[in-house]
Amino acid sequence: MTDGQDPAWRERLSRRVFVNRLTFMGGGVVLLGSACKDEPKPKKPSPRLPEALVSSHRTFTDDEWATLTAAVDRVLPKDEGAAGALEAGVPEYVDRILQTQELRRMKDDFIPGLAALDRRAQRLFKVPFAHAADHQKDEVLTLFKDSPESSGEAKWYEILVVLTMEGFLGDPSYGGNRGEVGWKAVGFTLVGRNVKADPKSGYDGAKTLDALRCGGGKGC
Amino acid sequence: MAKPSVDVCIVGSGAGGAPMALTLGQAGFKVVVLEKGPWYTKDDFVHDEILSSRRNFFMPLPWDEPHLWKKDTANFQRTNEAWTANCVGGGTVHMSGFFYRLKPVDFRLKTLLGAVKGANVADWPIAYSDLAPYYDKAEEELGVSGNAVPHKFLEPRKKNYPLPPLGEHPVAFELEKAARSLGWQAIPTARGITSIPYQGRAACVYCTLCGSYGCEHDAKSSTLASLIPKALATKNVELRPRCMATQVLTDDKGLAKSVLYLDEDGVTQEQPARVVVVSATSVESARLLLASKSSRFANGLGNDSGQLGKNLVFSSFGQSRAIFRVSKQKAAHPWLEAQAPFVNRSLQDFYVMPDDRFGFKKGGTLGFMLAHPNPIYAGVKLAGKGKDGVFGASLKQKLAEYKDSRIVEFEIYGEFLPTDGTFVSLAENVKDKYGLPVAAISVQRHPTDLVMTKFLVERGEELLQSLDPQSVERIGVQGETTILQGGTCRFGADPATSFLDKNCRAHAVKNLYVVDGSFLPSSGGVPITLTIVANSFRVADALVAQLKHG
Numbered sequence: 001m002t003d004g005q006d007p008a009w010r011e012r013l014s015r016r017v018f019v020n021r022l023t024f025m026g027g028g029v030v031l032l033g034s035a036c037k038d039e040p041k042p043k044k045p046s047p048r049l050p051e052a053l054v055s056s057h058r059t060f061t062d063d064e065w066a067t068l069t070a071a072v073d074r075v076l077p078k079d080e081g082a083a084g085a086l087e088a089g090v091p092e093y094v095d096r097i098l099q100t101q102e103l104r105r106m107k108d109d110f111i112p113g114l115a116a117l118d119r120r121a122q123r124l125f126k127v128p129f130a131h132a133a134d135h136q137k138d139e140v141l142t143l144f145k146d147s148p149e150s151s152g153e154a155k156w157y158e159i160l161v162v163l164t165m166e167g168f169l170g171d172p173s174y175g176g177n178r179g180e181v182g183w184k185a186v187g188f189t190l191v192g193r194n195v196k197a198d199p200k201s202g203y204d205g206a207k208t209l210d211a212l213r214c215g216g217g218k219g220c
Numbered sequence: 221m222a223k224p225s226v227d228v229c230i231v232g233s234g235a236g237g238a239p240m241a242l243t244l245g246q247a248g249f250k251v252v253v254l255e256k257g258p259w260y261t262k263d264d265f266v267h268d269e270i271l272s273s274r275r276n277f278f279m280p281l282p283w284d285e286p287h288l289w290k291k292d293t294a295n296f297q298r299t300n301e302a303w304t305a306n307c308v309g310g311g312t313v314h315m316s317g318f319f320y321r322l323k324p325v326d327f328r329l330k331t332l333l334g335a336v337k338g339a340n341v342a343d344w345p346i347a348y349s350d351l352a353p354y355y356d357k358a359e360e361e362l363g364v365s366g367n368a369v370p371h372k373f374l375e376p377r378k379k380n381y382p383l384p385p386l387g388e389h390p391v392a393f394e395l396e397k398a399a400r401s402l403g404w405q406a407i408p409t410a411r412g413i414t415s416i417p418y419q420g421r422a423a424c425v426y427c428t429l430c431g432s433y434g435c436e437h438d439a440k441s442s443t444l445a446s447l448i449p450k451a452l453a454t455k456n457v458e459l460r461p462r463c464m465a466t467q468v469l470t471d472d473k474g475l476a477k478s479v480l481y482l483d484e485d486g487v488t489q490e491q492p493a494r495v496v497v498v499s500a501t502s503v504e505s506a507r508l509l510l511a512s513k514s515s516r517f518a519n520g521l522g523n524d525s526g527q528l529g530k531n532l533v534f535s536s537f538g539q540s541r542a543i544f545r546v547s548k549q550k551a552a553h554p555w556l557e558a559q560a561p562f563v564n565r566s567l568q569d570f571y572v573m574p575d576d577r578f579g580f581k582k583g584g585t586l587g588f589m590l591a592h593p594n595p596i597y598a599g600v601k602l603a604g605k606g607k608d609g610v611f612g613a614s615l616k617q618k619l620a621e622y623k624d625s626r627i628v629e630f631e632i633y634g635e636f637l638p639t640d641g642t643f644v645s646l647a648e649n650v651k652d653k654y655g656l657p658v659a660a661i662s663v664q665r666h667p668t669d670l671v672m673t674k675f676l677v678e679r680g681e682e683l684l685q686s687l688d689p690q691s692v693e694r695i696g697v698q699g700e701t702t703i704l705q706g707g708t709c710r711f712g713a714d715p716a717t718s719f720l721d722k723n724c725r726a727h728a729v730k731n732l733y734v735v736d737g738s739f740l741p742s743s744g745g746v747p748i749t750l751t752i753v754a755n756s757f758r759v760a761d762a763l764v765a766q767l768k769h770g
Contacts, residue, residue, distance in 0.1 A: 075603075075611045081620055102275055105283065138612060145609050158605050165599040171268040185616075187623035188595040205268050209275055 057095040066130040083181035093167030093176030113156035222490040226250040229493035231465040234310020235752040236499030236736035238443030243760030245454030257306035259461035265434030278305035285652040288660040302702040309444025316431030317412030320746035324348035339637035342741040345722035354754040362441040366410025373571045390555035398686040409564040412441035428561040468512040499736040506644040506708035507659040522726035529644040531707040533743040536634030537699035538677040542689035544626040580672035584634030584745030591627035636743040637666035706740030723762040
């Protein structure tokens, strides 16, 4: 296992390689956590934001949860045409998927980015990101998005978008795409659909992912 | 301790390994197949994009089992490029199943092109006619749906496909008309998918999620659904999933004697065999053989010529797409509202050019299809990144436009000229999760490939434009499709310039065979999956004859 033993390659590693096309197979982009190596660790949870969006979140502190929720809401806001990230349960998806073993590296990279977002909002607007006005939040997100490609900010923004899209458009069994609102927003319909998205089927994508470590299927 | 010896040990259960296992099992030989991935069943295949397309259900994660990848003078980077599915059935499980045959001209590229500066072009040691009966067999055994129509590059064939063509989206007929008006011919694309029930397997249900997914109806003609059950039914074949081959061992005469592997518990096992067959993809087979060093073979098993790992080829890739707005254009183009998933049309008018006035002589195929419906993939692309990236209302607007769109696209399967700069080596200092050195892939494209791909993409764009779309977007003209791989163990008559003989037996190791795409001296201008299956059936017959006569 090279896990954690060779940080140098992770810095050299460009996520671009993984965001490349794989259209021959319908486009799989493997999620890869490699961002934000320079970001300091998040601050300890603080008692502010007591009204925090109540949730059973396990990956994030209340502050981080508030920042995440505010960020994905700006990436995919609700409008009169279609549901947004919050209706779809994107924060719940992110919280849950970052508990899976496969994404342990991404989790370590993603969490400090939330604190960085908060710090930037504090510096610019004297408020935590979650308390900033919408146009201020957008300004901070744009700063991250437009940072140099190899920067931690730009890579973190990319992961934010990928996780938001997974939570918006992924199988509902992971906790996002509630009521298939994301699929409705893009007109995704499965003809002769396999019923795994049906809660009655008992299918749980995240559990299946974890099972992959011991095989899944025969021979496990 | 070593396991009981068998006649043949096969490494890999995909397009190359499975036909070999079936043929040997039918001939009464005892076979063990080692497959590094899990053994999925139909119930494991779920229309879950996160699971199937974005995690390690099929492909290893790049931090667990990286490939090193380097193009031109760039530095090596860790990627998951050039893996195909790690599971029983290999890449045939998640393939799209575009089942073309090569054409006679593909077997004599050197004759066609002459010497090409900067490229190691070679004729094959066999002709199309040697492989033709095995194409027939592969199409029968796997189950291929299609309709062979006369056209200027139609490969000779005795009969039509074993299954009728799949139902098609009406844009297929628009493409036919448009091609005719340009003086070209849009021909049907054969698919490794059952159009009607076949050999106990169900027919395709047109679910729309095909490529990059396993088929829960066994309608996709993977070796998992077609050949492997038949091989197991012979009772002579044992398939061991989650067994990672680490080395082929040799005896003091330099013959292969066994395969070392890590079993599902990570315990090293040894499987002795009279014959060893390697079929783990061009990249991974080269890696295994390069790692199988001994005092007799210090540079990798059978590598007297130094050719092992050399002349790696992929398929030259280019792509463009036509975007239609359904609400605005459906009155003019009623076909926009049809929901069928398959287009199944190809252009092969530029397979071979009459002269080199456009800078290339050997071209390839344009395969037309509807854009893959994976929504997360589409959403991430629409969001973009950097200064071109959008979020908020702009992104919502793009998603709404996407919902109102039909996307017709093509991709190129073009000749990929072998070069000295495109090869596989062993990265001794980079280890995978098993602690084994990983494969390092160096790529240096021949400039002619890029000229050719651009030309083909431009022709495809002309065709798309004539369908009157709202816009045509070019995706790229300089890529390579790395799941289509060949070379690294070239076959040929001369042991100095090839690793395998014409029956895919190593020149230097008389009981070692390689039957994935590694034998290919040239990529051809079509996806090579069907060719790998056909060639493995051919080699299997030769091996059976050899085993029967001592």
